Amino acid sequence: MPEISQPAPDFTLPSTDGGDVTLSALKGKPIVLFFYPRDNTPGCTKESVGFSENRAAFEAAGAVVFGISKDSMASHEKFVAKKELTVPLLSDENDTACEDYGVWKEKSMYGKKFMGIERSTFLIAADGTIAQIWPKVKVPGHVDAVLEAVRAL
Template identity: 80%
Template sequence: MPEISQPAPDFTLPATGGGDITLSALKGKAVVLFFYPRDDTPGCTKEAIGFSADLAAFEAAGARVFGISRDTMAKHDKFTAKHDLTVPLLSDENGSVTESYGVWVEKNMYGKKSMGIERATYLIAADGTIARIWRKVKVPGHVDEVLEAVRAL
């Protein structure tokens, strides 16, 4: 699991809107990666809408923002269209990125154990190192907190 001040694990993933995003190609800009369990569930929808609503503020602060889950591109496209999302969503169908960032974890819901994505956000500085990590994110107020951290870089 990567830690603060370590280089962020590089990846290339398909993105909504077409094309691929390669993390190392974004050096020189801050990058926010928010990992979320699944498209079109209540918390994930609120989080994606929140990042979309403040996307211009993140860009003005010099940061790119991406949401990552293991959903397919078809699900991402449907989710984006349904909620008019402007934040690009990346598809990690094979799970290599969620595993490299340590967010693929065992969950326990109502006594039933299963594997899933822990809601987490990584702030990557312009030099490609991890500046902040939020684990077990609670959605209310999270987008504002991440934006403040971006502005403080």
């Protein structure tokens, strides 16, 4: 996992807003990346809806927000339409961003071990360095904590 003050790992991923998003091309403004396990699951839905409901507040603070999971673009597009999400979702089907950010981890459920995304959020400062990291995110109150950190930059 990258550390605070280190350069944020760059990536280019397809977006539900159309086209690709290249992180390094967004330098000059704060970026929030929230990595989540799967589209249309309860925690992921609450988190995505929370960021969407606060998109205007993040924009007013000068920040851009992206959700990232390994789901396909087709899955993301259905999720966006079904939940009326306004935050763009990026598809990392090839694991590159998940690996680079250290969120692709071994998980365990009901005694079974499997690989999956550990819900994590990264705040990237305007200079392209990591300003704050929230590993193992618990959804309640998380969006507010991230917005507060963006405003404090």
